[in-house]
Amino acid sequence: MNRPAWSEVPKPQVEQFAASALAESASLAATILHAIRDNFPQLRLVEDEFGEPKALLGIRSAIEGFVLHLVSEATAPRVPTGVFQDFGRGEGLNGRSLDQLQAVYRLGVRLAWRRFAEIGQQIDIAAPAMYELAEAGFTYLDGLVEQSVRGYAEAVARQESERLRLQRTLIDGLLSGRHSDPATDLAELSTRIEWAMPDTVAVGLLIRPTREAVPPALEQDILLDMESEQPRVLIPAPEEAGRADRVRRAAAGWSGAIGPTVPLAEAPASLRWAENAVQLIQNGLLPRGEVQRCTDHTEELILLPSSDLIDAAALRLLAPLGDVGPTQARRLAATLLAWIETSGSATDIADQLGIHPQTARYRLRQIRALWGDSLDDPDQRFEMLLVLRSRRLRGMLAEDTA
Missing domain, CATH: 1.10.1750 (Chromosomal Replication Initiator Protein Dnaa; Chain: A;)
Structure with a gap:
């Protein structure tokens, strides 16, 4: 914090302010937590092994970290990391956005500043110095949010990684040919990734234009396995009006093929036709630069192989x-x-x-x-x-x- 006005406050006053604020840190944290519960009743507070809300410790750590900075020579207060990253991580794991958490933080900072202003008035700290203190408090808030964003991003990335792993496992199962009734045998997997088992599918196979190519922006219910050397695409209800064309537009710049529409249990057959078409593309016998539909090239797929x-x-x-x-x-x-x-x-x-x-x-x-x-x-x-x-x-x- 650049604090020219605050630096003019006599050291005894600064120390008195800090001592008063630290003495009240526990009660102030409890007051803030009570207000948070009143204003955000839907917010789930995780408890520690002693049954105390972890948020209480986080609030108190944030207050004390900020106050201790006031009597130090540091240019910026040290933001406590672990607790606030945990808060963000919890929001990510529960599928919520950070908007509510940021609103909670703003409420906490306003309440803390209100009490700090009272303490400053009691010990007669000049108004310009207190204004700087308020600015520093909201800068400190940005640091708390940043820590939560890191935890949130980590949780979302971990969840997405797990979802992609489960998605690949589901694709493997559907294309293995080992399940006569995949809708039943693989129901648990599909439920975990919130993918409704369709009656019919078409399976596509893609050829990477470059190793670093950005994955096609396919519709949410289309399964895509980018880990395979030739990425696999599983399209539910492929005969839905315009769906095949939307897939091809989303995969602009990619080469590949989409197999015929088949019942879910026959997905491996659709993949085999897509593999045959991709082989023809690689041999220069079908055009590159777009995703072909096998049903548009029946003659080539029957005669050329x-x-x-x-x-x-x-x-x-x-x-x-x-x-x-x-x-x-x-x-x-x-x-x-x-x-x-x-x-x-x-x-x-x-x-x-x-x-x-x-x-x-x-x-x-x-x-x-x-x-x-x-x-x-x-x-x-x-x-x-x-x-x-x-x-x-x-x-x-x-x-x-x-």
């Missing part, structure tokens, strides 16, 4: 293309796919491929010559459709219209 099997089938189904050059083979394959997909005329095929109808007719005659009557077999056409679409997805049917 099966490329080895499809390529083996292609050796048989596309064997006739071995008799023509690579460029012509790609053109004929693209035309064959367009013919199977459209079942249309040469004009329809030409429109799809961006070529002249006469060119389409010429290629169709080549195709018929190469495959013959096997083109009339619906099973073979279906197999060809799968093979050729797989090739198109992998960029192997790039059309050369020259």
Whole structure:
């Protein structure tokens, strides 16, 4: 405290003031506590092992610490830490804000200052010095609040850490496949984190844009596990109007995939589809920079992971293309796919491929010559459709219209 006026108070007066205030510290603390109980009846006061409110000790320590500062050479009073950090910690652990606690502190300081002013008047301390004393008291209040904020922040961080641990445990349980009835088996865990078990879920998997990336700001009931190498997201009631789009907006800048909506017990299946989609993203076969919905990429998810099997089938189904050059083979394959997909005329095929109808007719005659009557077999056409679409997805049917 910068106290030029207070420094002018004769030392005997200062000592007399301090002695009087210290002599009354216990009774003043009790008076303040009584007023706090009257004004804040809902405030829960923790008791020590002797049944005394811990607040009483804290109030008395704060009074004595401030008064002893007045007769010392220190520039600022020492704020008692432990008790006031405990007060803040208690508010955090009980899910309350610090607003009420700060109001309690302000009441205590006003009552203490009222009594200090009376003592100062009794021993004839000059008014300017007492005004400085009042200012110092409210500065001291800031220190008490600061200690409580530290305790509060510690408690909230500890609670959040525990909640995240329980949340990860719940996610692990839901995705383990070990529970035929997760709503019952994992009910205690979900209750502890206040998460209502949904009927349906979708599971997402994210790819970190950077190691230090800020977690997506998802809605409160969406579970997020950031501890995994690829963060996992569990979305309840994913078919709720607009929810999937909100998730994707919240995860702007992230890559990843959201699996299909499934009953809660089948959450592992949704995760598997999300894993498959993420693998395609990492292989450059699905776009990066946003969170994809698996149901928007059904064809890719079915055909691309099966490329080895499809390529083996292609050796048989596309064997006739071995008799023509690579460029012509790609053109004929693209035309064959367009013919199977459209079942249309040469004009329809030409429109799809961006070529002249006469060119389409010429290629169709080549195709018929190469495959013959096997083109009339619906099973073979279906197999060809799968093979050729797989090739198109992998960029192997790039059309050369020259």
